[in-house]
Amino acid sequence: MSEPSLQNPLRQLFQPLAVVIGFVLGFGLLVLLGRNSTAHDWHRNFTRFHPMIAPDSMYQPTMGEMCAIVRARCQPDQVLVIVGGNSILQGVGQPADRMWTLRLQEQLGSRYAVINLAFRGSSPTDGGALVCEALREVFPKQIYIANAAPMQAISSIGLESYRFILLDAYFKKMLLPWAPRDQELADYFASATDREHAHEEKLGAQLDAWLHFRDYWNEWSYKRFFTFPTTMSPTYPLAYASRGSFDDEETDYNSFPFDVRFNPKTVEADLAITKATSEPFYVKDEKGNWQPIASAHQGFLKTLQGAFPAPLKKRTLILVGRNSSFYTEKLDQAIRARDDLAYQATVDGWTAAGYESMEYGKTFLPSDYGDRSHLTSEGGEKLATVVAPKVKAIAEKLGYLVP
Amino acid sequence: MPNFIIKFINELPPGVLKAMGCLASLVTGFAAAFAVYYVLYRMGLPSKPFIYVAF
Numbered sequence: 001m002s003e004p005s006l007q008n009p010l011r012q013l014f015q016p017l018a019v020v021i022g023f024v025l026g027f028g029l030l031v032l033l034g035r036n037s038t039a040h041d042w043h044r045n046f047t048r049f050h051p052m053i054a055p056d057s058m059y060q061p062t063m064g065e066m067c068a069i070v071r072a073r074c075q076p077d078q079v080l081v082i083v084g085g086n087s088i089l090q091g092v093g094q095p096a097d098r099m100w101t102l103r104l105q106e107q108l109g110s111r112y113a114v115i116n117l118a119f120r121g122s123s124p125t126d127g128g129a130l131v132c133e134a135l136r137e138v139f140p141k142q143i144y145i146a147n148a149a150p151m152q153a154i155s156s157i158g159l160e161s162y163r164f165i166l167l168d169a170y171f172k173k174m175l176l177p178w179a180p181r182d183q184e185l186a187d188y189f190a191s192a193t194d195r196e197h198a199h200e201e202k203l204g205a206q207l208d209a210w211l212h213f214r215d216y217w218n219e220w221s222y223k224r225f226f227t228f229p230t231t232m233s234p235t236y237p238l239a240y241a242s243r244g245s246f247d248d249e250e251t252d253y254n255s256f257p258f259d260v261r262f263n264p265k266t267v268e269a270d271l272a273i274t275k276a277t278s279e280p281f282y283v284k285d286e287k288g289n290w291q292p293i294a295s296a297h298q299g300f301l302k303t304l305q306g307a308f309p310a311p312l313k314k315r316t317l318i319l320v321g322r323n324s325s326f327y328t329e330k331l332d333q334a335i336r337a338r339d340d341l342a343y344q345a346t347v348d349g350w351t352a353a354g355y356e357s358m359e360y361g362k363t364f365l366p367s368d369y370g371d372r373s374h375l376t377s378e379g380g381e382k383l384a385t386v387v388a389p390k391v392k393a394i395a396e397k398l399g400y401l402v403p
Numbered sequence: 404m405p406n407f408i409i410k411f412i413n414e415l416p417p418g419v420l421k422a423m424g425c426l427a428s429l430v431t432g433f434a435a436a437f438a439v440y441y442v443l444y445r446m447g448l449p450s451k452p453f454i455y456v457a458f
Contacts, residue, residue, distance in 0.1 A: 013428070014431075022430060025433065056454075058452045120455040204446065207443060213444045214447065
């Protein structure tokens with residue numbers, strides 16, 4: 001007789017309308033938390049995007065997160081100096097307390113705020129460039145520094161590995177209108193090798209512009225725990241540790257003996273790369289003089305026109321780094337002369353397109369390099385010494401130092 | 404579900420039972436929202452991490 005009353009009471013408890021209300025309220029609350037999460041900076045002791053807070057370990061910093069890092073470290077009366085570019089400017093091989101951007105900050109003084117937003121393997125128009133652009137009204141006194149290889153063609157939409165940052169900025173309407181970039185992005189969506197993936201990326205960025213789930217879960221990952229292990233992160237239990245608990249533990253090039261860093265196998269490969277630095281851009285004429293290959297030069301120059309929005313070019317400093325003299329000294333005179341032409345043409349090309357540009361490294365010692373292109377702490381200090389006067393000159397030229 | 408729990412629930416006053424049901428349903432809805440919000444984040448991540456090779 002009592003059987004009917006012993007039926008599973010979940011049916012009585014379950015109220016579909018309340019579930020829907022709970023879902024809507026919960027989702028709304030999470031969106032609010034996501035939107036609010038980048039109102040403050042959660043990166044304690046930020047140095048740079050070391051591998052545990054970078055795509056290397058499946059942590060993809062958001063634009064809001066990076067802007068919060070900058071807002072927390074730059075005062076309105078300071079000149080904001082954002083360093084973008086690749087691992088060379090990130091300071092790979094330089095420990096956190098001796099990275100070159102700290103030396104640059106010291107040399108520039110308190111009127112400037114130097115922030116390293118470079119990513120490994122990124123291009124001049126990736127991450128840091130977009131953060132700088134997004135903050136153009138908050139910090140109108142700004143200088144953006146990045147690096148490029150000789151005659152390197154530049155895409156206004158950067159590299160695929162870091163496109164998530166561009167899409168984040170683009171769909172959150174943080175960027176200036178810039179027709180060449182819009183066109184290149186449209187072409188990318190239309191012709192990407194993996195078109196389905198490109199459209200998923202686009203849809204994800206469009207959704208996130210409204211819902212801010214990436215901001216929310218990045219804050220969660222940084223402060224609480226990371227939610228899944230990755231092939232690049234440490235093994236259990238550290239795989240799940242909060243990303244904020246990892247320090248910037250960049251290896252010091254100087255901790256490896258010179259003959260380990262420059263072992264015969266590495267030297268052979270890097271020497272071949274060094275020899276080929278300017279090869280695609282020049283050809284010898286009948287008299288044995290190097291002549292530019294017009295199509296290669298024009299291709300390079302054309303990309304500079306649309307690489308950055310016009311109003312931002314004059315505050316953009318492009319550094320063109322020499323290969324280590326350990327390698328260049330092994331080249332014959334003709335190749336060295338060809339390299340000189342290529343470096344000069346690269347700096348001239350950037351300058352003619354409205355940017356600031358300079359080369360560095362020609363007089364650096366082999367010990368200033370950790371490998372063919374990355375600098376040791378000593379090399380980084382030399383880089384800061386040659387870049388600081390240029391940054392000051394740009395600030396002066398743009399009227400940033402007028403009280 | 405064990406019988407003693409079913410009995411306990413069935414013996415609760417109807418008002419309390421309704422309130423408990425409402426609360427449990429709200430929590431279920433919230434948990435679903437939390438899961439969906441997380442899935443949106445995970446779906447946006449690449450399947451493999453970025454592998455950096457220095458040149």
